[in-house]
Amino acid sequence: MRAFYIARVDVLAIRIAANDRALETLLPTKPRLTPMNRNSQQTTHFLNVDLDIYSKSNLQPLVTAMGKKVNTLFVGRNKRVYQATLELVGAGLSKSPDSTIRTFCALIRSLPRTAVAQWNAAKVRDFNIGVQAAMQPLSYKIALEPETVRAASAMKARIVLTVYAPDVPRE
Helix, strand or coil, X not given: CHXXXXXXXXXXXHHHHHHHHHHHHHCCCCCCCCCCCCCCCCECEEEEEEEEEEECCCCHHHHHHHHHHEEEEXXXXXXXXXXXXXEECCHHHCCCHHHHHHHHHHHHHCCXXXXXXXXXXXXXXXXXXXXXXXXXXXXXXXXXXXXHHHHHHHCCCEEEEEEECCCCCCC
């Protein structure tokens, strides 16, 4: 077993070395920064949490009830389903998925009854955690607090993780 493990490490080291040479020609010399991404594109990091809602009925009244506390990324019909994709105002400043999901839950609990009824009638309610992948670190962990999971469950919502592929510019 020990010989297999050492051989496996050697094979991985060769693959990593070969990939590093290939990546040197693809990666820019200066990391590019984007508004949502204040970190280097070479580091895997949390981006934001979007609220994705799908329903058989128009979601504009629900979005309107949320007011100026949300930025509307999309609201409308997509084929036979109505869809809304929202983020909290100032979401680019969010430091954790926990605080963002709990803030969304508090906002939903504070809605008028008609908006809550529309929320409950939705077919899909997702808190979508966005992560920008990169080559470093080798692993990246997001752990949600039990209170956050309970709050999302009380809202009859799912917690979804979306990982975006590393942005490797092509020359």
